[in-house]
Amino acid sequence: MSEGSPHLVVGGVSKRYGPTTVLDHIDLTIRRGELVTLLGPSGCGKTTLLRAIAGLAQPDTGKVELAGRDITNVPPHKRNVGVVFQSYALFPHLTVAGNVAFGLKVRGMARREIDIAVERALSLVKLGHLAGRRISALSGGQQQRVALARAIAVEPDVLLFDEALSALDRKLREEMQVELRRLLQEVKATAIFVTHDQDEALTMSDRVAVMNKGRIEQLAEPRELYLRPASLFALNFVGLSTRISGTVLSADNGKVHVETKVGRLSALGSFQAGSPVIVAARPEQLRIGGGGETNSASGRVRSVVFQGSRTLVEVDAGAGESLLAELSGRDGAIPDVHDEIRLSWPVTETFAFPMEAQA
Amino acid sequence: MTEAALSAPVASPKVDRERLTAIGFVLPSFVIIAGVFALPLVLLLGVSFVDANGLTFANYKRLLGAPYYLWVIWNSLRLGLLTTLIAFLISYPAAFALARARGPLRSLLLATLFLPLAASVIVKAFAWTILLRSDGIVNETLIALGIIEDPIRMIFTETALIVGAVNIFLPFMILPIYAIVAQLDSRYAEAAATLGASPVVTFFRVILPLTLPGIIAGVALAFSLSVSAYVVPTLLIGEKYPTLATTIAKAYLLAREPGFGAAAGVVLLAIAIAVVALSARLSREPK
Structure with a gap:
C-alpha cells in the first residue's frame, strides 16, 4: 500500500x-x-x-x-x-x-x-x-x-x-x-x-x-x-484567545462588521445581519497602539504575566469584556498594571463564531 | 549508592534509637508468639520422642512402619487433597463471579460466604448428617419425587466426607482468590488481547499467573485445614476412615499414649508445612 x-x-x-x-x-x-x-x-x-x-x-x-x-x-x-x-x-x-x-x-x-x-x-x-x-x-x-x-x-x-x-x-x-x-x-x-x-x-x-x-x-x-x-470549541480548546460577544451589523466579501460593547469590530466569516456572534483573536495578534484598517479596543491593564520569551497582558475593556495580548518584549515597552492602553489586531486574523455554539 | 553515602553519617544515631523503639513495640508480640505457639510446638516435638521407657524413635517407627498407619496418613492426605482440589475448582470461577457482581448482588454473595464462618464446624457437620442420612432430607426428597425407591447410602461414605469438607472449607479458598481477582486490572486482559492473545491464551498466560498468589494462599489454607480436620471425618464418615487427626485424638483420649499422639501430630504438621512451603515457593517466581 x-x-x-x-x-x-x-x-x-x-x-x-x-x-x-x-x-x-x-x-x-x-x-x-x-x-x-x-x-x-x-x-x-x-x-x-x-x-x-x-x-x-x-x-x-x-x-x-x-x-x-x-x-x-x-x-x-x-x-x-x-x-x-x-x-x-x-x-x-x-x-x-x-x-x-x-x-x-x-x-x-x-x-x-x-x-x-x-x-x-x-x-x-x-x-x-x-x-x-x-x-x-x-x-x-x-x-x-x-x-x-x-x-x-x-x-x-x-x-x-x-x-x-x-x-x-x-x-x-x-x-x-x-x-x-x-x-x-x-x-x-x-x-x-x-x-x-x-x-x-x-x-x-x-x-x-x-x-x-x-x-x-x-x-x-x-x-x-x-x-x-x-x-468556538476548537478555538477555546487549543490555545488562548480574546473573545468578545456582539451583534452582526453587516456582511460583505466574507467579512462581517460587528457591534460590540468595546466598539465596532470586523472579522472573517459570513453571517446575516442581526446574528449574535463571538468575535475572537489569538493573543499574539494583538499589538499596543492602534489605528488604520485594524480592529482596536482600549482598556486598563488588569494583569501582566511574564512567561520568559513573552508576556501575557490582560486588559479590562469595560462592560465585562477583556482582551488578551501576548507581547514579546522586542515590540516595545511592556505596560504596567493599571496603565490605560489601546490594543489593535488585523481583521484577517479575527474570527467570528455563532453565539449559540458556545460550549 | 550515593543515597547510602549521603545518609549514613547523619542517620546512624537516629537509626539506633528507632531500632530500639521498634524492638520495644515488637517484643510483647514476640513473647506471646513464642509462648503460645513456638513453645507448645517444641514440647510436642519433645514428647514425640518419649515413651514409657524414655527417649525413643519407637513412636515414629510405629507410625511410619505399620501399613495401617500409612493408610491413616494416606486417608488424611486424600481428604486434604480431594477437598482442596474440588474447593479450588469451585472457588476460582466463584471468585471471578463475586468480583464481577455489583451492588446488592455482591453484598448478598459476600454474606452467603461469610455467614457460615460464624457457625461452628460441629453445627455444619451435623447439618450435613441430617441432610445425608438414610431418612434425611435428600433421600426423602428423592423418594418423594419418585426418582429412587429405597434410600441411597450417603452418610458415612467418602463422598459425604468430601462434600461436607468442601462446603465447610470453601470460604477459606474463595476469599484469598477473590481478594486478588477483585483488584486485577482489566487492562491486563485487554493488553494481552491487543497483542494477539486469544481469550484462552490470555487466561493461561496472564490471568492465571496474576491470580496465582491468591490461589496459593487459598490452597495453603484449605489444605492445612482439611488435612487436619477432626470434626468433619468423625461426624460424616466415622471409624472406617481414620485420619491423623482422629488417630491423635484416640492416642490422647483413649489409649493414653501421648508420645504416639505427638508423633502423629508432628507428621501432620510436617505434611501441612510441606504443602504451605511448596505453595510459597511456587508463588515467588513463576519464571
Whole structure:
C-alpha cells in the first residue's frame, strides 16, 4: 500500500451507553504513516473511539477498516493493532523482555526470531540494558518505554496511545513527546494518540481531531487548527484567545462588521445581519497602539504575566469584556498594571463564531 | 549508592534509637508468639520422642512402619487433597463471579460466604448428617419425587466426607482468590488481547499467573485445614476412615499414649508445612 492512501478508515461509527451518545457518527480517515491525535475534554468520546478501533469496544453502527481489511467484527486479538495504555498494563509477572516478547510468543514466532525482535524493540526505546529487569523495578518513564516497545514489537498496522504520556511528570512528558514522534516516524508507524493535552497534540501530530460530545469538531494540521479554528470549541480548546460577544451589523466579501460593547469590530466569516456572534483573536495578534484598517479596543491593564520569551497582558475593556495580548518584549515597552492602553489586531486574523455554539 | 553515602553519617544515631523503639513495640508480640505457639510446638516435638521407657524413635517407627498407619496418613492426605482440589475448582470461577457482581448482588454473595464462618464446624457437620442420612432430607426428597425407591447410602461414605469438607472449607479458598481477582486490572486482559492473545491464551498466560498468589494462599489454607480436620471425618464418615487427626485424638483420649499422639501430630504438621512451603515457593517466581 502506498503512502498517502487510506490506511485506517472509520466510517459512521456510533456508540451509546444507555441514554448517553458517546460517539455520534464518527468519520475519520488516516493515511499510512500518519500521526493523528484525538484531542478533547474527558467524556468527549476520544477514548471510546480508540477502543472501537482496537476492538475493545464494539460500535453500535458504522465500520472500521484497517490496512484494507474490514475489521468491524474482528476480535481485538486478530486485528493487529498495538495499544499503549495510560496505566501501561505491563504484565507484572514477566520481565521487561518477557513483556516485549509476549505478542510474538502468542503469534507462535520462533524463539530465535523473538529474541532478535525483542532486542531490536528494546534498543529502539533505549532499554536494551534492562531486558532482564522486573517491571516493578522500573521508573514510570521506563515503564512507558517498555509499553511502547511491547506494542511496536508485533509490528502492528496501527499504534494506539490512550493518554499514554499523561502519567509522566511534565518535563519527562515533553521530552517523550519529541522522542516519540521521532521514533514513530523512524519506524514509519501509523499512530493515533488520545489526549486532553493540547501541547501534546500540537507537538506530536501530523493532524489533530478536536472532539466534543462524541463528534469531531475539526480535523486539521496543528498549525491550521491554531490559526483557523473551525468552531468556538476548537478555538477555546487549543490555545488562548480574546473573545468578545456582539451583534452582526453587516456582511460583505466574507467579512462581517460587528457591534460590540468595546466598539465596532470586523472579522472573517459570513453571517446575516442581526446574528449574535463571538468575535475572537489569538493573543499574539494583538499589538499596543492602534489605528488604520485594524480592529482596536482600549482598556486598563488588569494583569501582566511574564512567561520568559513573552508576556501575557490582560486588559479590562469595560462592560465585562477583556482582551488578551501576548507581547514579546522586542515590540516595545511592556505596560504596567493599571496603565490605560489601546490594543489593535488585523481583521484577517479575527474570527467570528455563532453565539449559540458556545460550549 | 550515593543515597547510602549521603545518609549514613547523619542517620546512624537516629537509626539506633528507632531500632530500639521498634524492638520495644515488637517484643510483647514476640513473647506471646513464642509462648503460645513456638513453645507448645517444641514440647510436642519433645514428647514425640518419649515413651514409657524414655527417649525413643519407637513412636515414629510405629507410625511410619505399620501399613495401617500409612493408610491413616494416606486417608488424611486424600481428604486434604480431594477437598482442596474440588474447593479450588469451585472457588476460582466463584471468585471471578463475586468480583464481577455489583451492588446488592455482591453484598448478598459476600454474606452467603461469610455467614457460615460464624457457625461452628460441629453445627455444619451435623447439618450435613441430617441432610445425608438414610431418612434425611435428600433421600426423602428423592423418594418423594419418585426418582429412587429405597434410600441411597450417603452418610458415612467418602463422598459425604468430601462434600461436607468442601462446603465447610470453601470460604477459606474463595476469599484469598477473590481478594486478588477483585483488584486485577482489566487492562491486563485487554493488553494481552491487543497483542494477539486469544481469550484462552490470555487466561493461561496472564490471568492465571496474576491470580496465582491468591490461589496459593487459598490452597495453603484449605489444605492445612482439611488435612487436619477432626470434626468433619468423625461426624460424616466415622471409624472406617481414620485420619491423623482422629488417630491423635484416640492416642490422647483413649489409649493414653501421648508420645504416639505427638508423633502423629508432628507428621501432620510436617505434611501441612510441606504443602504451605511448596505453595510459597511456587508463588515467588513463576519464571
